[in-house]
Amino acid sequence: MSARSNGVSVFVRTRPSVNFAQDLIEYLPDQKTINIHMKKDTRNVVNNQQSDWAFKMDGVLHNVSQSHVYDMTAKNVVLRALDGYNGTVMCYGQTGAGKTYTMTGATENYKQRGIIPRALQQIFRETEERSEQAFTVWISFLEIYNETLFDLLSTLPDADSRDSQMTIVDDGNGVRVKGLSVHLTNNEEEALNLLFEGETNRIIASHALNKNSSRSHCILTVYIESRSRTLSNAKYVTSKLNLVDLAGSERLGKTGSEGQVLREAMYINKSLSFLEQAIIALADHRRDHIPFRQSKLTYALKDSLGGNCNTVLVANIYEEAAQIEETLSTLRFATRMKCVQTEPAVNEHIDPVLQVKKLEMEIRQLKNELAIHDSLANRSLVSYDAMSDTQIADINFQVHRYLEGTTDEIECLLLVVSVEFESWYNESYLIPEEVQNALRDRGSIRPGMMPLNRVLALEEDEQERFERLHQELLSSSPGSISFYNAHMRTQQRKHYFRAMSQAQPQRKTARVIIPQVKNKPPSILLSS
Numbered sequence: 001m002s003a004r005s006n007g008v009s010v011f012v013r014t015r016p017s018v019n020f021a022q023d024l025i026e027y028l029p030d031q032k033t034i035n036i037h038m039k040k041d042t043r044n045v046v047n048n049q050q051s052d053w054a055f056k057m058d059g060v061l062h063n064v065s066q067s068h069v070y071d072m073t074a075k076n077v078v079l080r081a082l083d084g085y086n087g088t089v090m091c092y093g094q095t096g097a098g099k100t101y102t103m104t105g106a107t108e109n110y111k112q113r114g115i116i117p118r119a120l121q122q123i124f125r126e127t128e129e130r131s132e133q134a135f136t137v138w139i140s141f142l143e144i145y146n147e148t149l150f151d152l153l154s155t156l157p158d159a160d161s162r163d164s165q166m167t168i169v170d171d172g173n174g175v176r177v178k179g180l181s182v183h184l185t186n187n188e189e190e191a192l193n194l195l196f197e198g199e200t201n202r203i204i205a206s207h208a209l210n211k212n213s214s215r216s217h218c219i220l221t222v223y224i225e226s227r228s229r230t231l232s233n234a235k236y237v238t239s240k241l242n243l244v245d246l247a248g249s250e251r252l253g254k255t256g257s258e259g260q261v262l263r264e265a266m267y268i269n270k271s272l273s274f275l276e277q278a279i280i281a282l283a284d285h286r287r288d289h290i291p292f293r294q295s296k297l298t299y300a301l302k303d304s305l306g307g308n309c310n311t312v313l314v315a316n317i318y319e320e321a322a323q324i325e326e327t328l329s330t331l332r333f334a335t336r337m338k339c340v341q342t343e344p345a346v347n348e349h350i351d352p353v354l355q356v357k358k359l360e361m362e363i364r365q366l367k368n369e370l371a372i373h374d375s376l377a378n379r380s381l382v383s384y385d386a387m388s389d390t391q392i393a394d395i396n397f398q399v400h401r402y403l404e405g406t407t408d409e410i411e412c413l414l415l416v417v418s419v420e421f422e423s424w425y426n427e428s429y430l431i432p433e434e435v436q437n438a439l440r441d442r443g444s445i446r447p448g449m450m451p452l453n454r455v456l457a458l459e460e461d462e463q464e465r466f467e468r469l470h471q472e473l474l475s476s477s478p479g480s481i482s483f484y485n486a487h488m489r490t491q492q493r494k495h496y497f498r499a500m501s502q503a504q505p506q507r508k509t510a511r512v513i514i515p516q517v518k519n520k521p522p523s524i525l526l527s528s
């Protein structure tokens with residue numbers, strides 16, 4: 001079990017190195033403790049008073065597989081999200097320390113896929129297994145770049161890009177991003193398509209420590225709704241699972257960044273320092289004000305760090321001497337995060353339509369029972385429907401007395417349904433209003449797969465290579481079909497975009513409007 005019920009779970013993941021700083025870093029056999037030893041009078045000493053530190057975490061993930069990382073950190077959070085608990089898994093650390101590798105992993109290699117693709121796979125496997133429940137899953141993918149919000153899925157058909165209008169709102173039922181597209185997702189492959197589409201749209205740049213450095217914070221959110229198929233129950237549960245890949249902190253001197261990359265680094269460092277301030281405040285139980293609104297990142301994560309959420313932090317570190325100061329700073333942040341308390345709770349709702357129907361049935365049943373009772377008392381068997389108005393009024397009076405205490409609730413519900421059902425339902429519902437509208441119209445929101453007419457064939461030899469590889473991998477790992485199909489689609493789009501948008505080196509796919517393409521799609525895309 002990874003997530004504890006009363007506090008943020010914190011894991012440290014190391015980026016393996018041939019230059020392991022064995023004099024400075026010590027992993028204890030309990031696989032939970034890291035000791036840092038630094039000589040007092042070297043330039044590396046961060047605090048002259050102290051040269052040895054011991055950091056105790058929920059787990060130290062050193063030289064372990066992606067699968068092990070997932071099992072330790074996210075698996076339980078995902079399972080609980082399917083039960084109606086909000087969850088957050090977040091990677092934090094120095095630039096190049098392995099956050100994106102941990103969170104997304106290698107998009108071209110199934111075995112090295114990270115937490116997000118594994119979570120998406122687990123969600124859809126579980127929803128198939130839990131046949132007594134009907135699940136609905138939506139996905140959104142937000143990017144925060146230089147304090148500006150971007151919709152990483154705005155390039156999808158019908159997503160209706162509204163980047164400039166996006167704002168974070170807190171309506172008392174939780175934080176949401178107004179204007180962010182949310183996509184109904186029916187299976188693992190559709191979900192992976194959304195992930196890969198968004199990843200392609202992320203802003204990356206090269207610097208001395210990472211040639212593919214993410215220059216933004218990204219939050220992939222999975223919204224889950226679950227209703228019972230067996231019980232005629234008005235209750236249903238919802239949850240929000242946030243999978244967060246933060247941009248990396250960087251010492252400007254070390255990364256040698258300049259120009260645009262330097263400007264980005266300044267935004268990144270500033271927002272991470274606001275995140276740290278919010279964490280310090282959350283961890284201090286005497287504080288009643290938490291400075292969430294200082295940055296877009298902290299505001300967007302307001303209900304995902306503490307509160308009723310199962311929260312897991314993965315702190316990514318280097319294990320090289322040259323990065324020891326940043327490693328120490330990451331471990332300190334992780335320790336603060338560990339002090340943040342959470343109170344996970346199921347997000348249970350009552351469906352007003354079902355509730356009223358149920359109450360109406362109960363009232364009718366009760367009325368019939370009372371009518372029979374009344375008729376027997378008068379020694380005449382008259383059915384409720386055949387009674388006089390006075391008899392019915394009398395029975396209604398008895399019903400109201402019988403229902404004393406619950407009558408108000410029933411009347412209130414009926415009133416809500418008849419007068420304000422539409423707005424009440426929308427406000428209390430998990431999904432933003434515009435998305436509900438789109439879903440209701442069956443028009444503007446569809447599963448996030450690219451339509452086939454957008455698919456441009458790969459160069460023939462590459463396509464053949466992929467299909468051969470695909471067959472080989474499938475025979476050894478049948479679970480990988482969705483992953484490789486989604487990867488294939490992204491590759492095709494990349495080829496297309498490379499040809500179409502050479503002039504947009506920063507945002508790789510850019511917001512290019514794709515013309516109708518009549519090429520026949522490769523057979524592999526038709527296999528699912």
Ligand SMILES: Nc1ncnc2c1ncn2[C@@H]1O[C@H](COP(=O)(O)OP(=O)(O)OP(=O)(O)O)[C@@H](O)[C@H]1O
Nearest residue numbers: 015016095096097098099100101210213214247248
């Ligand atoms: N545990 C690991 N095993 C193998 N390779 C790793 C591991 N962690 C990181 N890497 C490799 O190190 C490089 C940098 O990793 P990554 O891009 O994930 O860092 P990051 O923390 O996301 O950086 P940034 O903040 O700059 O985006 C990548 O090439 C990645 O494949």
